[in-house]
Amino acid sequence: MTASLLLRSRLLAVALVLALLLVPPADAQDMLRADAPDDWLIQNATVLTVTNGTIENGDVLVRDGVIEEVGQDLTVPSGLETYDAGDQYVMPGIIDAHQHIAISDVNEATNPVTAEVGVGDVIDPYDISMYRGLAGGLTTIHTMHGSANPIGGRNETMKLRYGETDPDAFPIEGAPRTLKFALGENPTGVYGERRNMQPGTRMGVEQVIREALAEAERYRDAKQAYQNGERDRPPEHSERMEVLADVLAGDIIVQTHSYRADEILMVMNVFKDFGIDDLVFQHVNEGFKVAPELAEFGAGASVFSDWWAYKFEVYYSTAYNAAILTENGVNTSINTDIPGQQRDLYHQAAKTQRYGDLSDDEALALITINPARQLGIEDRVGSIEEGKDADLAVFSEHPLSIYTQPLRTYVDGVVRFDHEDDPDDMRLRVDPEGTAPPVKKPAHAGGAHHPHCLEGAVLHATEEGLSLKNGLHNH
């Protein structure tokens, strides 16, 4: 047997063993939701449409995963599954505009500009975090590249179709592409502080972005010139420049990690110079200081409910950020960023009624229709309206009450979380190495399965809760 044949047969053996190990548990058929219906009549609920008020004693008719009718006393079409939601609340499936779950890599922290990469290439269908999100009424996530680079990689807007095993089953068909930008301490820490290269300051961050966009303009123009016959050869192909040219063309929504007011203004100025309109700021802890400017630009803001002081650039923060932005006319959402925290967005939204004076609908919009608009998917999700996807979250009490419990979550009409019937262990795949004891402390930060961009490089869950490690993530 030749060496390569030996290797191949060994690989085959390993593959067979793996295949055996990957066979789902006995009751996995239900967990995969393979034969689950996507036609439903949900009855007698308090329906929180978010965009069209509240319907007491309301029904929602779902056909082929789409909301067909919303109203009262709808007739039950024969043979249709019904769910009696008497005394319960139905709201649109929740959207987390900033997460890092369900992907196996986060940060291509090797260059200040990496627009060519995308987390859509590393989707992990088996991440239990998706199920835990569903158990909090979450149905859509914007799972993002990290924040090491002033211009990072592409993000992915996905449905939590947990139970599907094909990575391609998750991205929302037709959702606009989005690209990560990052400002402030994270890129200056990764490049200036640790590698002694630009950007080491917020001045440098601006110039990295300007240089990349200027280069993209020339690339685009050169391509155009070639197509017009004004040039002999096209420019040398660059995937990075292709993506940035699409940003210039308005085909990609830029999602910018940001904290301080000055850097927020900086990006808006740069974008005005390059004629780019589609812009959402992420974290944006000091957004409240420049709310009028954000509103004038038409930029979105996706914020934390009340996290602050985990680094210096968020020391001068306020939990009233979402309320101030909303009252100033900025399209605002609340996100969770940290894997593990994606389960209680309904509670995070409720805090805007303590830190500010938002109405129920305004508070719920922060986790439904507003993030849908920021991701360009408001025609599909974010409210309970006829013709939209049947992404629905059923709660025992009003979702803004501390005493509420998520009971059922529908994605495209399929029940993918059921408080009553789901087994405790919802893993679709048992990792033979993963039977070891639990982490010492599942602290505030969650399981730390993935780094995320709260601190850009790595944030570790420790006994103390949130804790920073200055090293780069190297998964």
Added chain:
Amino acid sequence: MHLHSVFASLLAAVLLALPPDVEAQKTPGFQGPFALVNATIMVTPDDTLDNGTLVIRGDSIAAVGPTVAVPDEAREIDAEGLTVYPGFIDSGTRLGLEEVGSLSETQDYGEIGDLTAHMDALTAVNPNSVHIPVNRASGVTTALTEPTQGRLPGTAALISLHGYTPEQMHLGGVKVTKLNFPSTGRTDADDNRSQEEIDEQAQKALDELNEIWDKAELYAEIDGAVQEQPQSRRTPEFVPVMEGLLPVIRGEQPLLIAADAAPDIESALDWAGEREVLDQVILSGATEGWRVADQIAEASVPVLAGSVLSTPTRDSDRYDKVYANPGLLHEAGVEVALRTSEVSNVRNLPFHAGFAATYGLGKTEALRAVTTTPARIFGVDDQVGSLEEGKRANLFVTDGDPFQPRTSVEHLFIDGYKLPLENRHTELYDEFLNRNPGLEK
């Protein structure tokens, strides 16, 4: 004299003559006496007065009841439609020991070294930390603040969330010695040690702990002998960590054992039994406490559970296990208080309690877990935790259920001081809600 300036002088005179307005929150804290009238008063979690009066004199509650007379000199606060609650107690934080999470120069909870039992968290508490007014605005008036690093990080202290020196903040002289019990759990997802390595290292750590404990017992014995006969005995060499352990070895100070994984909790209980310190042990964290709840109950060890708003320890666990943990412990007969493990968001303690209530603990028991129960565990139930006559006036007044996010806290008292509710977060709100100038200047 112009009529205008006469009016202005009169106005100034009137303003100067006014006492500090009780409602004017921007004044610094000041003591009464105060009388909260027409109030719903939660005296204890299972005893609520519907229309009562609570009188605060000096640092204490002077009277509470349905027919209490309002003293003439008292500032009266009409609490019609409002409810008075005892100040909440967070049983595990690093409050005052950390200012900015990423800047080690602002952090004083982790001393260098594995055996630093002589470190005293209280000494490093910054009374003027920006976090303190932010956090007390949700009704948290008391917190255990802890050192964290190494096997024996030092002593944690119970503090009031008001005061200008650590001593003024120190509540009831409560200090507890912390032990991070050797863990068989993984530290995080990047912890790639094999099971054998983990077990080996945990065993080694346990052996080292036993060794240090043997020495500490011997040190205490010698120290005791010297104190009995100072003339005839030679004073042993001063060993700081041994000095630090003396109060525990002598049974004078509680031992706070941090353990989260179920096997570690079991080992900790066994160890404490063997070392005859079980009756001093308070278990902290205990995220997997529900797995061994019966053993904890059997050992009669109280638990400071949390954080509640946290993720299950194992991927195979039900999504809500950590929310349910306090309820499951209580059901097994364990005395449970709650901790946030926070600094900047200790203010979320009511929400941790609310989630625990929702997932099995129930509202009354959740209220106990942030009031009377921790007061009892820390041995200060004669001072805080309820609104009974003679106790410290640590209380807050709300327009609704204190666990509900939409509820606002209207008044706050710590040690009889009526404290401003303003803090960095509200000040920025006031300044920026309608920024002036807006777009045009």
